[in-house]
Amino acid sequence: MQLYQSNPIKIYNSLTGKKEAFKPINEGYIGMYVCGPTVYSNVHLGNVRTFMSFDMVFRYLKHLGYKVRYVRNITDAGHLENDADVGEDKITKKARLEQIEPMEVVQRYTVDFHNILNTLNFLPPSIEPTATGHIIEQIELISKIIENGFAYEINGSVYFDVHKFNETHEYGKLSKRKLEDLIHNTRTLDGQSDKKNPQDFALWKKAEPQHIMRWPSPWSDGFPGWHLECTAMSTKYLGEQFDIHGGGMDLKFPHHECEIAQNEAAKGKSPVNYWMHANMLELNGKRMSKTTGNTINPDELLSGNNTIFSKAYSPSVIRFFNAQSSYRSILDLTDDGLLASEKGFYRLMDAVNLLEDLKESTISSIDVSAWRQKCYDAMNDDFNSPILIAHLFEAAKYINQIKEGSETISSEDLKLLKETINAFVYDVLGLKNTAKIDSGTDKLSGAVDVLIKLRQEARINKNFALSDKIRDELAAVGIQLKDGKDGTTFSVN
Ligand SMILES: [Zn+2]
Numbered sequence: 001m002q003l004y005q006s007n008p009i010k011i012y013n014s015l016t017g018k019k020e021a022f023k024p025i026n027e028g029y030i031g032m033y034v035c036g037p038t039v040y041s042n043v044h045l046g047n048v049r050t051f052m053s054f055d056m057v058f059r060y061l062k063h064l065g066y067k068v069r070y071v072r073n074i075t076d077a078g079h080l081e082n083d084a085d086v087g088e089d090k091i092t093k094k095a096r097l098e099q100i101e102p103m104e105v106v107q108r109y110t111v112d113f114h115n116i117l118n119t120l121n122f123l124p125p126s127i128e129p130t131a132t133g134h135i136i137e138q139i140e141l142i143s144k145i146i147e148n149g150f151a152y153e154i155n156g157s158v159y160f161d162v163h164k165f166n167e168t169h170e171y172g173k174l175s176k177r178k179l180e181d182l183i184h185n186t187r188t189l190d191g192q193s194d195k196k197n198p199q200d201f202a203l204w205k206k207a208e209p210q211h212i213m214r215w216p217s218p219w220s221d222g223f224p225g226w227h228l229e230c231t232a233m234s235t236k237y238l239g240e241q242f243d244i245h246g247g248g249m250d251l252k253f254p255h256h257e258c259e260i261a262q263n264e265a266a267k268g269k270s271p272v273n274y275w276m277h278a279n280m281l282e283l284n285g286k287r288m289s290k291t292t293g294n295t296i297n298p299d300e301l302l303s304g305n306n307t308i309f310s311k312a313y314s315p316s317v318i319r320f321f322n323a324q325s326s327y328r329s330i331l332d333l334t335d336d337g338l339l340a341s342e343k344g345f346y347r348l349m350d351a352v353n354l355l356e357d358l359k360e361s362t363i364s365s366i367d368v369s370a371w372r373q374k375c376y377d378a379m380n381d382d383f384n385s386p387i388l389i390a391h392l393f394e395a396a397k398y399i400n401q402i403k404e405g406s407e408t409i410s411s412e413d414l415k416l417l418k419e420t421i422n423a424f425v426y427d428v429l430g431l432k433n434t435a436k437i438d439s440g441t442d443k444l445s446g447a448v449d450v451l452i453k454l455r456q457e458a459r460i461n462k463n464f465a466l467s468d469k470i471r472d473e474l475a476a477v478g479i480q481l482k483d484g485k486d487g488t489t490f491s492v493n
Pocket residue numbers: 034035036230255
């Protein structure tokens with residue numbers, strides 16, 4: 001018997017706007033696709049929040065005993081900034097700026113993306129396909145859409161015919177938009193004369209002579225439209241219809257709307273049974289944006305090298321902070337919020353660390369089984385992690401009371417309590433037990449300061465082998481040294 005058999009889950013489906021009982025297409029198996037990053041710059045913290053929420057979903061589904069195939073793509077082909085953009089794509093633009101190969105940009109930021117996710121204790125997806133590795137599949141899909149009469153070629157580019165599609169299908173059903181309103185709200189722009197209608201979107205774009213990333217196709221040397229890659233890769237690995245498609249709220253329109261249209265146009269089937277959208281991350285109550293400067297990189301948040309926050313925050317504290325809000329709520333990143341999460345996280349971990357020293361009694365004064373079921377009920381209700389955490393704090397209170405002798409626990413219940421806490425804290429929330437290192441902060445700081453001084457001496461003596469060894473071995477136990485203009489500081493991960 002698998003856990004999922006006694007734990008039916010409900011998922012808020014963006015397509016219907018309702019919380020629905022989840023039923024996978026094949027019992028015991030789940031296919032889940034999440035739109036991955038575009039690797040032309042450092043991964044945005046807002047995207048990290050989305051991926052972190054789906055990492056938790058993936059972890060919980062696995063914990064329930066489902067066999068999950070989780071596909072998260074890498075957008076490395078470069079997509080247009082908007083459909084009016086006839087020139088370079090973002091990856092090519094960045095490459096020109098930095099005088100390097102586009103694939104070098106892709107490699108650098110893919111590595112950066114993986115490093116950040118590893119630091120934050122993400123589970124790797126089952127498959128991480130790249131857009132450039134699936135050009136043939138995308139070309140086949142375009143041919144099929146043309147064949148079915150829902151796309152047209154003009155001057156080497158191919159566009160999806162939204163108006164034609166809407167005659168027999170419902171364009172806008174995910175984002176709850178009507179084509180008439182879209183027409184009403186679109187200004188006709190110059191330079192869009194290739195398209196029959198401004199609402200049409202590119203499936204294939206003919207490459208301008210200066211465009212570096214290009215592939216041969218029946219229509220021109222060019223490159224695929226961005227929306228197409230997710231349709232090609234999701235259905236290749238999960239089937240023409242699959243269980244869950246996730247992504248950030250901002251992708252609902254046009255990206256996910258176009259994915260539905262492409263699949264229906266090519267295969268005659270709506271591809272996804274449950275659409276899940278993670279809400280936005282704000283910074284100090286405002287939208288994160290590079291142009292206004294209200295932004296922070298994941299790296300800066302983790303290292304404390306920033307002017308926004310009072311200190312560095314460990315990966316587990318960041319994960320805990322994220323899980324304290326529902327994935328469907330806007331999350332506001334603030335110093336006060338992070339400090340409160342940090343305090344809560346260590347309070348919880350201090351209790352977890354007491355578990356090994358608890359004295360067993362003949363009977364329990366608390367109902368551990370009922371408490372355990374409440375934890376599952378919270379997660380079964382559309383992955384309601386803030387409620388789960390409230391129950392974990394309730395357990396922390398019990399643990400302290402048992403320790404003090406005001407409550408008792410039987411050996412059987414203690415085993416169940418440990419098992420449940422370990423499952424939710426480590427497997428589902430993906431936290432790491434760093435409480436012991438961090439709670440002895442003063443002594444730890446003193447010890448690391450000694451090592452920092454020894455490392456400085458080693459560097460003055462040009463003994464770089466030793467100075468690197470000190471840095472690397474500290475990193476191996478989760479202590480990162482950071483060299484800045486005011487000397488060396490450290491953070492504990
Ligand atoms: Zn996508």
